[in-house]
Amino acid sequence: xxxxxxxxxxxxxxxxxxxxxxxxxxxxxxxxxxxxxxxxxxxxxxxxxxxxxxxxxxxxxxxxxxxxxxxxxxxxxxxxxxxxxxxxxxxxxxxxxxxxxxxxxxxxxxxxxxxxxxxx
Numbered sequence: 537x538x539x540x541x542x543x544x545x546x547x548x549x550x551x552x553x554x555x556x557x558x559x560x561x562x563x564x565x566x567x568x569x570x571x572x573x574x575x576x577x578x579x580x581x582x583x584x585x586x587x588x589x590x591x592x593x594x595x596x597x598x599x600x601x602x603x604x605x606x607x608x609x610x611x612x613x614x615x616x617x618x619x620x621x622x623x624x625x626x627x628x629x630x631x632x633x634x635x636x637x638x639x640x641x642x643x644x645x646x647x648x649x650x651x652x653x654x655x656x
Contacts, residue, residue, distance in 0.1 A: 538569045563607075570615060577619065590619055 545565040552558045573592070577585040593615040600608035621628065 538572060542569055574615065578622065586619055586623055590616060
């Protein structure tokens with residue numbers, strides 16, 4: 537249902553590409569479409585909706601990496617991570633609290649070691 541809106545934003549960029557406000561309007565429109573997809577995936581709980589969101593986010597992530605657009609890499613990467621964590625929430629809720637504490641401690645030790653190595 538959001539394809540006409542995305543197509544309209546894309547064609548508006550082709551028509552008015554020299555206008556300074558068009559890129560902001562396109563980004564805002566695309567983000568609104570992604571938010572609607574996220575809400576649809578969360579509230580329906582349907583795996584197909586989440587796979588559509590993940591596939592679209594992965595495509596945007598790869599294209600943004602090619603074009604070196606940091607903003608879209610961060611947005612699509614955040615959506616990829618959030619959707620993956622949301623779909624696997626039953627697994628993450630079944631793990632004991634001490635496993636989280638242990639993994640956070642190991643992560644901090646590794647992070648501190650890397651920072652110390654960079655200083656030297």
